[in-house]
Amino acid sequence: MIFNADVMRKIIADLFTAKIVREYGQAGGRRLREVLETVRVIYQQRPAETFTSGLCVIATIDPEDRCLPESSFELEPFAVASKLPNAATVQVLPNRRLLASAGVLDHLTSLSQRAVIYRFTAAEECFVLPNATEVIPNPTGYPSAIGSPTFFLLEKALAYYGHQQARRTTCKLLADCWHDDSNRLLLTNKPEAIMRGSLTQYLRTALRDHAEVFEESNVSETEPVDIKISFMTSGHRSLIEIKWLGRSVSADGAAIATSYWAPARVLKGAKQLADYLDKHGDRSPSVRTVGHLVIFDARREGVTTVSPTISRKQAWAYHDRELDDVAQASREDFAKPVRFYLEPSVP
Amino acid sequence: MSSESAYDSLFVLDAIGFSANGATAGEVQVLSYLGCLMSVYEGQTAEQWGYSFTATRAGAPYAQEIGMSLDQLVRGGFVAVDEPLLQITERGRKELRFASTLPPNGRRRRFLDAATAAALAMPLPSVADALSFEPGLRRALRFVRTKALLDETGVGLLEQQFDTLSETLGNDPATDDLMVPAVVWLTYLASEGNVNRVDA
Numbered sequence: 001m002i003f004n005a006d007v008m009r010k011i012i013a014d015l016f017t018a019k020i021v022r023e024y025g026q027a028g029g030r031r032l033r034e035v036l037e038t039v040r041v042i043y044q045q046r047p048a049e050t051f052t053s054g055l056c057v058i059a060t061i062d063p064e065d066r067c068l069p070e071s072s073f074e075l076e077p078f079a080v081a082s083k084l085p086n087a088a089t090v091q092v093l094p095n096r097r098l099l100a101s102a103g104v105l106d107h108l109t110s111l112s113q114r115a116v117i118y119r120f121t122a123a124e125e126c127f128v129l130p131n132a133t134e135v136i137p138n139p140t141g142y143p144s145a146i147g148s149p150t151f152f153l154l155e156k157a158l159a160y161y162g163h164q165q166a167r168r169t170t171c172k173l174l175a176d177c178w179h180d181d182s183n184r185l186l187l188t189n190k191p192e193a194i195m196r197g198s199l200t201q202y203l204r205t206a207l208r209d210h211a212e213v214f215e216e217s218n219v220s221e222t223e224p225v226d227i228k229i230s231f232m233t234s235g236h237r238s239l240i241e242i243k244w245l246g247r248s249v250s251a252d253g254a255a256i257a258t259s260y261w262a263p264a265r266v267l268k269g270a271k272q273l274a275d276y277l278d279k280h281g282d283r284s285p286s287v288r289t290v291g292h293l294v295i296f297d298a299r300r301e302g303v304t305t306v307s308p309t310i311s312r313k314q315a316w317a318y319h320d321r322e323l324d325d326v327a328q329a330s331r332e333d334f335a336k337p338v339r340f341y342l343e344p345s346v347p
Numbered sequence: 348m349s350s351e352s353a354y355d356s357l358f359v360l361d362a363i364g365f366s367a368n369g370a371t372a373g374e375v376q377v378l379s380y381l382g383c384l385m386s387v388y389e390g391q392t393a394e395q396w397g398y399s400f401t402a403t404r405a406g407a408p409y410a411q412e413i414g415m416s417l418d419q420l421v422r423g424g425f426v427a428v429d430e431p432l433l434q435i436t437e438r439g440r441k442e443l444r445f446a447s448t449l450p451p452n453g454r455r456r457r458f459l460d461a462a463t464a465a466a467l468a469m470p471l472p473s474v475a476d477a478l479s480f481e482p483g484l485r486r487a488l489r490f491v492r493t494k495a496l497l498d499e500t501g502v503g504l505l506e507q508q509f510d511t512l513s514e515t516l517g518n519d520p521a522t523d524d525l526m527v528p529a530v531v532w533l534t535y536l537a538s539e540g541n542v543n544r545v546d547a
Contacts, residue, residue, distance in 0.1 A: 003511040004539070011534050017468050018521035018531070029464075029524035036467040040366035077365075096365065148470055150367075152431055204537075205470040209371045209431065211407035212479045212488070230405035232373025232475065233431060237405075287404070 016127055016134050020116060023129055024061055031059035031116040034092045036146060038077075039118055042090070043147025045080040048120055053087030054104040060115040063094045067111055072101035120144060140205065141170035150208045154229065154238050157207050158294065158338050165202055166296065166340040174198040177296075177342075179249045184345045185300050185308050185315060187248040189257060192219070195242055195296050196226045209233050224272040225291075236288040239277070243269040246298030246342075249306055256306060261299065263324050266337065269293050270326040277333055293337040295323060300344060315344035351397035352412035354452050355379045355459060356420060357443040360435040362463035367471055369432030372417055373407055376400075377475045380408035381462035382455065383497070384481065385529055388509045389458070393497035396455075400496040402487030406479055408496060461525035468530050477533040480540035482508065508532070 012018055021029045035057050060067060068091050075083055075098040084100060091099040108117050108128045117128040125144055127134040138145035151157035165171040177191040178184050200215040214228040227240040243265055250257040273291045301317035302310040319341060328334040359378045363370055383396045398412035420426040425439035446452055466474045482504035487494040512532050521527045
């Protein structure tokens with residue numbers, strides 16, 4: 001890899017960690033660590049979006065400085081869920097002690113002269129600096145870039161992705177898989193790469209203890225695996241094959257090009273993956289390899305043109321149609337197929 | 348176990364354990380390795396770190412000394428096991444506080460702190476993922492065999508990247524905090540690595 005200095009300069013210019021250290025010096029860097037740690041602890045116990053009227057986490061540059069009103073109370077770090085209201089300000093004190101008060105302080109800009117301030121609202125997540133608001137980039141579909149959840153088990157990570165990222169196409173990468181994002185009845189031409197990219201990016205940030213999440217680019221009948229994962233501590237591997245169901249358009253968007261339906265597509269995918277495991281699976285007893293078949297389900301009823309007009313009932317016709325079992329699921333090296341139902345957006 | 352690897356293990360577990368509910372053995376290895384890399388960035392030799400790393404078959408960094416230290420720290424009650432996580436105990440924190448006062452550990456604290464701070468600024472899984480593009484690890488993955496990391500060739504490749512990083516950062520006051528170069532480097536590896544990974 002040859003380093004591109006221009007790309008690196010852009011990263012440096014945009015990085016919130018760099019901006020905070022430039023503003024406040026080394027003391028600001030120390031306070032930033034405390035703020036980030038506290039934000040993560042809070043979001044482990046309560047999702048960011050439950051702070052419907054905002055959350056503020058503050059660490060004063062002088063650790064002895066106090067900035068909360070007299071009504072503030074000492075908060076046990078693991079009592080966040082029960083003690084914090086839906087609008088709250090938390091000050092981080094030395095030795096991981098926390099002080100909290102109801103409501104978000106309204107003089108954050110002036111306070112930022114002497115404190116590192118994190119603020120979350122439904123509209124944005126940012127650090128408040130004396131001369132600017134530094135929005136934290138959030139390429140994920142989570143409400144908070146800092147509070148994104150992590151998982152040890154791939155099955156749980158996939159379940160979360162299916163429910164939180166794929167179901168309502170919350171993932172910004174996955175949004176490109178639709179030909180018609182307004183209604184979500186038809187997939188774009190060859191959406192597999194988009195689905196693979198979305199799931200890969202999610203797993204890289206969500207799956208703990210992985211050594212590598214590798215996205216294959218040359219997927220074929222004989223090389224069906226889309227994503228290969230290796231885990232650090234166990235050394236085990238997971239192989240994910242992605243299939244989609246529904247209809248996609250031609251490259252010029254003028255006609256419906258491809259239709260894939262269950263059970264045929266699912267059975268084919270299962271057989272391909274099982275054949276691959278038989279041929280390439282690692283026979284070392286110390287390295288366990290498990291295959292996972294993942295189905296992005298965009299099936300709709302009555303879609304016959306690229307500008308379909310169908311009823312809500314037709315759009316949602318497959319919502320509850322779970323996949324049939326596949327024979328390969330009885331294998332120890334083949335996990336139960338996972339279905340991500342992609343909801344339509346038809347009113 | 349070496350005192351360095353024991354110290355590093357306790358430091359990492361204390362630094363990220365609070366926000367991450369603990370760390371796996373693999374994550375301790377990764378962050379200790381990243382600390383070692385930060386010391387190379389600041390001009391130390393890999394040998395000065397005190398113990399060496401190899402690449403596992405899965406492409407992750409591994410130091411036998413860290414593995415042994417974690418086992419002994421668990422046996423000694425300094426670290427508790429809540430599978431798959433390791434968590435520092437109060438006894439471990441006391442030991443860490445004492446060990447931090449010893450001069451040999453003073454300098455390595457800076458590098459470990461940069462590594463664990465990166466794991467606060469980025470999702471923890473992203474740190475290991477980005478690090479898989481460190482030239483030594485990438486070389487090891489390509490050859491698909493266990494390989495010593497930070498040998499002469501590995502350090503040479505790494506220094507090319509670090510020279511560019513240092514030149515690009517220049518006299519930026521943000522570099523007062525070693526967390527910043529660490530996060531910039533990892534962010535760069537992750538962004539460029541995605542392109543190279545798909546096309547590989």
